[in-house]
Amino acid sequence: MTKIIYIDGLPVEVTRKRIKRINMRIKEPDGKVVISAPYLVPDREIIAFVRSKMDWIDQGIARVRSRAIMHPEPADDQEKEARRRDLKRRIAERLPVIEERTGLRCSGWTVRDMHTRWGSCNTRTHHVNFSLMLATRTDTELDYVILHELVHTVAPDHGRDFYALMDRFMPGWKTIRRDMKY
Ligand SMILES: [Zn+2]
Known part of the structure; x- marks a missing residue:
């Protein structure tokens, strides 16, 4: 069960899983923010979690994207x-x-x-x-x-x-x- 939540303009992909805590990571190569959350945690708690980590997220996205530029798609x-x-x-x-x-x-x-x-x-x-x-x-x-x-x-x-x-x-x-x- 996956859905996109927009948090202060940032699209976050949230997947519900049988887990205990919220996990967040930033995916290569585009810097997409991906969260796994327990079934019972309400959206507002996920939103608060993301807001509390905005600086970390911004830095992470910048890092992942600059790595992607280091390895550009092969042009013809x-x-x-x-x-x-x-x-x-x-x-x-x-x-x-x-x-x-x-x-x-x-x-x-x-x-x-x-x-x-x-x-x-x-x-x-x-x-x-x-x-x-x-x-x-x-x-x-x-x-x-x-x-x-x-x-x-x-x-x-x-x-x-x-x-x-x-x-x-x-x-x-x-x-x-x-x-x-x-
Ligand atoms: Zn050098």
Whole structure:
């Protein structure tokens, strides 16, 4: 027995089960809020339960959706090529600007069909790879990933030097990192 209840505009899928307590989870990949509740608990108790957890729910939905963006649906080849062209154009535009501003330089770069990372840097050759997934991200997020990889040309790991350089060149970077999980 499943129904949707709207709580302050948020659709919540409620299923009645033979259980003792209300359980709530947020489903991948769309961030749907799903609740299992005992048969005898009235709707108003479920609504109060959800309202008391709104902050947790908002954060959970944001987290699940940003994970979904990390693993986008495979586009067809034509769409993929269009995305690749567009991303290359954006990187070709932004990378020299960021290199100029920071004095950090890579030896070359490639766009690759990577699904688990936004970018990588070969700390020996200073060649940088960017994930094709960046095609769907904002200019600010792209700038962040470009900077992140350029910083790795001089600070190989995420240690103190890395933090200091990121802070210096992009003061708001931690917020972007949190949203991108990178
Ligand atoms: Zn890194």
